[in-house]
Amino acid sequence: MKFNHEEEDNLSLTRYESMLRSNDVKFFDSNEFESIIHHYLENGKIAKAKKAISLSLSQHPSSVNLKLLQVEVLVFEDRLEKADTLLAQLHAIEPENEEIYIQKANILSKQNKHKEAIDLLFMALSYTSNEADVFSLLGMEYLFMDDFENAKINFMKCLEADGEDYSALYNIIYCFDFLEQHEEAIEYLNRFLDKNPYCEVAWHQIGKQYYDLGMFKKALAAFDFAIISDEYFIGAYLEKGKVLEKLKRYNEAIENYRITLELDDPTSFALLRIGKCFEKLGSDDLAIQHYSKTVHEDPLLDKGWIAITDFYMRKRNYQKALYYINKAISIDSENVLYWKRYAKINNRLAFFEEAETGYQKAIELGNYELDTWLNRSDILRFLGESNAAIINLKQAIEFYPDNAEIHYRLAGMYYETQELSKGESHLRKALRLDREYTIVLEELFETVYNLSLVKNIISEYQ
Template sequence: MLLSHNEENNFSLTRFESMLKTNDVLFFDSEEFEDIINHYLENGKIALAKKAVKLGLAQHPTSTNLKLYKVEILVFEDKLDLADGLLNELYDLESSNEEIYIQKANIFSKRDDHEKAIEMLELALEISMDEADVYSLLGMEYLFMEDFENAKFSFMKCLEADEEDYSSLYNIMYCFDFLEQKTEAIDYLNMFLDKNPYCEVAWHQIGKQYFDLKDLEKALTAFDFAIISDEYFIGAYLEKGKVLEKLGRFHEAIENYKITLDLDDPTSFAFLRIGKCFEKLGENELALEHYSKTVHEDPLLDKGWIAITDFYYKKKNFQKALYYINKAIAIDEENVLYWKRYAKINSRLGFFEEAERGYQKTIDLGNYELETWIRRCDILINLGEYESAIQNLIQAVEFYPETAEIEYRFAGLYFNLNEGDKGYFHLNNGLKIDAEYYIIIEELFPKIFCRKSVKEMINSYLKTS
């Protein structure tokens, strides 16, 4: 009875692994070794692949393919000089072997010499029997160089050679997106769909392009075709749900998100979107139920914790909002979005020291938005910590020079510290930038605003503006 190729491979693997366990020496032909090595490499079992190469070359010392597998492993281990030396020996023996050029390209790529890698791959292309693989490698090299036009062309050639190579299709769309060529992307996908009308990936991608262009009806149609082409395509249901949300068709959006829960393991994204839909429908209990499922499914997804926190904040239930944002911070204390909400909630509760700590933390984590500096300053003013408020503004002005909101606060703070010269200097700066913002002095420093000299200075600018 003849064995199929898969059965032969399994038989060879079983014999090989048995040999390793018993230390018996069994003979395998070179093709069997190639299949064994390839299996181990594809499954990330590098140590076993190395053993197979060593034993294979011991039995077949002249095999070019086994030596090329040795090169592949050396490259993987970053032993580039050894790999290069072995490739040079192989080139002298067999210069027409495309794999030699491919591995040479791999070495150049590892050394960040992508132009040389491309030269090698173009030589491989001239003799290759499998152009799709070489074009795919060329595309990746062009991506490393951020040459998106040539990368796009290479992946297109790859897709021409193998129309089911969806990774190349995704890479083509990545290039179109980076180049902001939405219309060109749609034209290309339509051309591809003319030849492959039931390609669910292409329908999915064209739907995303229409979604980005805010052509929601065409996006919806495209995702419907993706689902017709493959009724188990989870990504299409998720994208269709997003379109239906945008169209305000929340019940239908929920239905599509729920389909994804039935097709595969539940995802935090689907739970989150269902929760958002229920919230928009005023179904608060169902919204909270699904937000809770979101954070249970993926506690590291910040959007889940933010959804629950914001839900309670909008309902003015600040204690509950604070409870959930504290839980979120306990899981990830480096998340700027959490600390911004922590500060905002504590501020609403009148816990100003905690609010100040929250804003300080957001700044420490690299959030340099003007609003963050301003809110922290106002809290420090409220706490009477004028020196700290000034230091905060000194940092802020480095990022936002000539900003009226900062200058008026400087003015009020220096007046409060009896440093009149600095106070008038910054007040003058603020009035020059935007005289209408004088209201900041009135609101934050009412006693300063009542000073005759301050009012006269403000009025002189208001009359001339």
């Protein structure tokens, strides 16, 4: 009875693990140990891999391949000096073993010596029979150096050597995207598809390029070809749904998103997009139903909570909007997008103290948008906290030193607090920046605007 290679590996692993349970030491040849160690490393079982390496070297103390696996584990554990010493010994034994150069390059890479790592990988190329792996490693080293052109070239060579290495294809497109070379990416993918017409990954990637360029009909055709190549390709259905949304073909988009729910467990993204489509179609009940499913499926997805909150805000149902944004904040109180909405909703409901808290929290979390500063200052002034409002606006000026709206507000505040020289200074600055924005002073600070000394200053800039 003959066994294939995979079955032999499984038998070796079963026999090895049986030996461990019985504490009865058995002999394994070096190839068996290699497959056992590889199994543990691929599955992240480092402790078991180390034990297997120790046993293997006790039975095969001169095996270079087993010692290279030991080096791999040492590098993983950042025991680089010991790994380097062992590699030097192995190099003296087998100076033409490409794995020695690869592992040495891995050490140098961990030490951020990427140019030196690249030199060693080029040496490995002259000895290896598996060029694809080495080209892939070269591509990664160039990526570490932000050299996207050379990274792209080496990933392309990797794909030429192994036409089914889709990770290389993804990396090539990543480089094109970073370099904003969308048209060049399309040309490359078309050449690749001429040789590999049923490569669903390539069709998917070319569709994304067309989508980014706003060429939606071509994108749609590409995603259709990806689905023809692999009818279970969830990513292609999702991207096709996005294109159909852009084309306002919402019912068709829903159909594609629903296919993904049938092919795999429901994803919050698909549920959210279905909800958006139903909302566009005016089916409010179905929209809310899917938004609710979205946040149930993934409570940490802020887009879900924002969708359901914004839905009720558009309907001017601020009580329900507040209910959902409060739920969102209870799950993630550090999300600035939630606090912005919390502030806006409370403002609409005339809960000004809560609104001010929302804007303050948004600023504390790093939201320095102009409207956040302005809205907070207006609310603080309304609450009678003029000094706090002035401090808030002075902070805003650090980010927007030449914004007329801020200066008009500060002018109004200072005139109200009888600090006339400061008021005049900010008024003149505001007028120099934008004469038309005196409407801010007129609407928010009517009493100040009607002062004769203010009118006189404004008249100087007409």
